[in-house]
Amino acid sequence: MAQITAGVAVSHIPALGATIDHGRTHEPYWKACFAGFEWTRAWEQAEKPDVVILVYNDHATAFDMNFIPTFAIGCAERYAIADEGWGPRPVPEVIGDPDLAWHIAQSCILDEFDMTMVSRMDVDHGLTVPLSLMFDQPAAWPCKVVPLAVNVVTFPPPTGNRCYALGEAIARAVASYPADVNVQIWGTGGMSHQLQGPRAGLINAAWDNRFLDDLVDDPHRLRGIPHIEYLRETGSEGIEMVMWLIMRGALGPQVRALHRHYHVPASNTAVGHIVLEPVA
Numbered sequence: 680m681a682q683i684t685a686g687v688a689v690s691h692i693p694a695l696g697a698t699i700d701h702g703r704t705h706e707p708y709w710k711a712c713f714a715g716f717e718w719t720r721a722w723e724q725a726e727k728p729d730v731v732i733l734v735y736n737d738h739a740t741a742f743d744m745n746f747i748p749t750f751a752i753g754c755a756e757r758y759a760i761a762d763e764g765w766g767p768r769p770v771p772e773v774i775g776d777p778d779l780a781w782h783i784a785q786s787c788i789l790d791e792f793d794m795t796m797v798s799r800m801d802v803d804h805g806l807t808v809p810l811s812l813m814f815d816q817p818a819a820w821p822c823k824v825v826p827l828a829v830n831v832v833t834f835p836p837p838t839g840n841r842c843y844a845l846g847e848a849i850a851r852a853v854a855s856y857p858a859d860v861n862v863q864i865w866g867t868g869g870m871s872h873q874l875q876g877p878r879a880g881l882i883n884a885a886w887d888n889r890f891l892d893d894l895v896d897d898p899h900r901l902r903g904i905p906h907i908e909y910l911r912e913t914g915s916e917g918i919e920m921v922m923w924l925i926m927r928g929a930l931g932p933q934v935r936a937l938h939r940h941y942h943v944p945a946s947n948t949a950v951g952h953i954v955l956e957p958v959a
């Protein structure tokens with residue numbers, strides 16, 4: 680049977696992708712930031728996931744104000760790399776897993792989570808930067824991807840509690856999938872950052888690190904964090920962290936942290952990363 684073997688949370692800052700694409704990860708500004716992903720890259724090579732359920736948000740690329748699904752699952756065979764204004768990133772196309780994706784969609788909807796099914800969707804830095812951070816620059820990505828796009832761009836985003844519960848529903852879906860596949864779930868985005876306005880560049884390292892602590896120790900506190908606290912404490916884009924709670928909810932009650940990395944600054948954003956393993 681299919682099994683979720685691990686969860687990964689990672690920022691998806693576009694500057695990290697551009698730095699990889701231009702071969703600048705060794706430069707002094709970036710070196711320490713990228714060093715924190717070396718452990719995970721080696722670990723991923725050993726783990727060899729068959730599929731990653733990749734929770735991310737679209738940044739007005741595939742969706743705009745005409746369509747704003749709260750939870751959209753990609754059910755396509757493949758996904759093109761989006762042109763976000765300066766040409767598509769030079770990374771491989773993303774290969775989907777329609778059988779698993781439709782299974783998750785059906786299971787979640789019958790479990791009372793109203794997913795939007797998407798058959799065509801270009802994927803932007805929210806999805807491709809995490810793949811680059813985990814897998815470097817291969818000729819082809821080493822696993823299939825089920826994209827799960829969450830609205831955190833336009834108010835109102837879903838609550839952290841709803842995201843956590845969706846993760847639990849995804850775990851039930853995967854557990855009922857009758858194929859022997861090694862599935863990882865990744866939550867992306869965050870951590871504290873504000874891109875515009877008088878508080879642009881806001882970083883709250885203490886808040887971020889407590890969030891990382893409680894992904895392991897007290898996820899139920901995180902479920903209850905209201906939107907206004909994300910806005911006040913982590914800036915206008917910190918709400919992306921609710922996507923990490925989908926990943927965390929899918930791992931079950933107890934987890935063990937295998938690796939953790941926090942780095943400031945990267946662009947004007949705090950980089951957070953944690954690798955979690957479910958404890959039976």
Ligand SMILES: [Fe+2]
Binds near residue numbers: 736738919
């Ligand atoms: Fe984002």
